[in-house]
Amino acid sequence: MTKHDLDVLDEIQRRVLWLATRIVDAANHDRATGDGVKVGGHQASSASLVTAMTALWFAHLDAEDRVAVKPHASPVFHAIQYLLGNLDRSYLPRLRARGGLQSYPSRTKDPDEVDFSTGSVGLGAAAPLFAAATRRYVDAHFGARPHSRFVALIGDAELDEGNIWEAVADPATTGLGNVMWLVDFNRQSLDRVVPGIRINQWRGQFEAAGWHVVEVKYGRRLAEAYARPGGEKLRDWIDAMPNEQYQSLFGLDGPLLRKQFLDGAPAEVEAFVAGIADEELRPLVTDLGGHDLQAMLDAYAQCDAVTDRPSVVFAYTVKGWGLPIAGNPRNHSALLSSEQVDTLRAAQGLTRETEWDRLDPASPAGIQAGARREALSRAPRERALGVTVPESTGVRANKPISTQEVFGRVLVDLARDREVGRYLVTTAPDVATSTNLAGFINKTGVFAPTEQRSWTEDRMLRWTESPAGQHIELGISEMNLFLLLGQLGLSWDLSGQPLLPVGTVYDPFVLRGLDAFLYGTYSGSRFVVAGTPSGITLAPEGGAHQSTITASVGLELPGVTFVEPAYAASLDWLLCDALGQIAGGSAPAATAAPAEDGAYYFRLSTRPLDQAPFEAARARLGDAVLRRQVVAGAYRLVDAHQTYPHLVDAPVVQLAASGAVLPEVLTAAAELAEEGIAAHVVDVTSLDRLYRAWQRTLRQGVRTATVPSVPGALRSAFADRVPVVTVHDAASHAMAWLGSALGAPAVPLGVDEFGQSGSVTELYELHDLLPGSIVNAALAAIALR
Helix, strand or coil, X not given: CCHHHHHHHHHHHHHHHXXXXXXXXXXXXXXXXXXXXXXXXXXXXXXXXXXXHHHHHHHHCCCCCEEECCHHHHHHHHHHHHHCCCCCHHHCCCECCCCCECCCXXXXXXXXXXXXXXXXXXXXXXXXXXXXXXXXXXXXXXXXXXXXXXXXXXXXXHHHCHXXXXXXXXXXXXXXXXXXXXXXXXXXXXXXXXXXXXXXXHHHHHHHCCCEEEEECECHHHXXXXXXXXXXXXXXXXXXXXXXXXXXXXXXXXXXXXXXXXXXXXXXXHHHHCCCCHHHHHHHHCCEHHHCHHHHHHHHHHHHHCCCCCEEEXXXXXXXXXXXCCCCCCCCCCCCCHHHHHHHHHHCCCCCCCCCCCCCCCCHHHXXXXXHHHHHCCCCCCCCCCCCCCCCCCCCCCCCECHHHHHHHHHHHHXXXXXXXXHEEEEEECCCHHHCCHHHHHHHCEECCCCCCCCCCCCCCCCCEECCCCEEEECCCHHHHHHHHHHHCCHHHHCCCCCEEEXXXXXXXXXXXXXXXXXXXXXXXXXXXXXXXXXXXXXXXXXXXXXXXHXXXXXXXXXXXXXXXXXXXXXXXXXXXXXXXXXXXXXXXXXCCCCCCCEEEEECCCCCXXXXXXXXXXXXXXXXXXXXXXXXXXXEEECHXXXXXXXXXXXXXXXXXXXXXXXXXXXXXXXXXXCCCEEEEEEECCHHHHHHHHHHHHHHHHHHCCCCCCCHHHHHXXXXXXXXXXXXXXXXXXXXXXXXXXXXXXXXXXXXXCCCCCCHHHHHHHCCCCHHHHHHHHHHHHHHC
């Protein structure tokens, strides 16, 4: 790049620095919130990446490249988008305001186009790695897409996050030559200047995982000084200098800086800098590569040249570069004073009237910005898959069967569907066979970038690895599972190809990947995940493997529909409905649920259940009505007045349950009938859909000052306002709200302590889930009324 071009980029980066700084300043000083809460922002953390990001957007990136921006650099990102013409000026003073620019880049909430949400430290960094793995899969199955580079800009403190190294080490992410991580190596965390420098440790870890490592440590001034006689001693001294000592230089000038710099230095270094004037010494010894435009562009080119593995660039930077708080150990959340902002504005040649202006379109910098806007423009992407997922695969069971087994069968049947099957892709963290994906794997194979020879013949599981495979196997990392699912579910946008992603995991370990699960749904990703087996019904495994709060997590996660079916046909209907929604929101008209935009969490069991009760309900209600109610969230499995006509005038109670505990509930209903009590049994297939339906009516009432109605899904399943007992192999509070929704006394039964090893019956007894306890709870509920 010519000196002229570098001068243009330098002008642009100075304007980016100003806008990023002023965006935060305006949020804190120009806008009155009235609540006394600090708005905040990160002027110093933004400034450290100004050079790297200017070089990327104004000289390096192509339209198809995808970038994750470190959370605290969001003002820089928005400043760049504004200069490119992709963000309206009205948003600039609205950082962290309702409807304005988000605190951290958000795919779903920011007004400009964000490729990857960031904010939960470490996850945004790893997301482009799994997006690249997704692209590799898409290219292998649907033809090569336009070349994309997947870039992550991350803070050096993010490398303390364990999920970073889980992602780097996973076999599914090896060999991705279109990935580049850029580490903002400013050597400061939130609380302090980090003692020592961990670059050698991190370099070794990346290289051991097969990554290409580039270090951009020095700028042009220092590189030229090192080339002069005696310059190698200067380099040795700067390399050996304690991190804390080096950082302290940024707050000093003149003789004080010289004294601090030479404290402990060998005589040769003192002699080398003796001829350098005080005003020239500071810019020399603080000249880091992360703020040298040419050095950064050279580093990007080095990474592009390495195509057989991911690359990581360590860019040495100054936190607060270009600002009066540069290098200050307490600058993480510091804000420039109004006087300091005025000085910075004047240095830019701007006034209060012109401070928000874009670059003059007739100037070299404005011309460059206009050219880059055209170069980076993207065509709209289509999210809908354009295929119709059947309402059902018609799965039938003539004997007791578990939902985990049915789940595997339905996937195999869908894989046979010529229209749908090719878009299915499954993944699991080394639990594919034990979560019943073996049938799908036997049919579709395991994905590998190249054909792999199989050295073992297994009649039960054909583990054939090739580019045609549709199952992506991961190492034992639930974080990686949800990170990959999240990117598979965004493949329509990031790779131009919608998919139907399905993941499986042991239900207790959903919690291990919860941060990444939340990250994916916050980003608007759409996928299915099955947690199986679940609850204390996984009896002999003991408390460490028994999930009790996962139902509550599924119910409370925004952007997730939680589903817990008990019977084969209901699972078939619900899974087909979920995949139909993902395929394009084109769920069959028979569904009572509104269109949903998000992920689906199926909580399943290995306990075989007799299918006769469901078939009896099917005969009573008919497929159309029953399916509609199942998909809406609940249906009456047993109508006591129809089953026991002599109890028409008897006391009435409703027993509501989900999943594996239905046999105990049915037995309790029969025992209550013998005692002269009519007990309706309601199978709750989706607590989530029931709860949302109830909340919609409540909020509508609150907002319009009207009496809330009872939503149709609750009316159909719970026709009577009578006492209710909720029974769940999960924390009891997950279903306890039903009493309030129905306006009736409620007794919730569930698992509110850690489990232990034992048989199902023994553990159900410990947690009051046996029929006798359910009967007693029903009598108590009636007495409460």
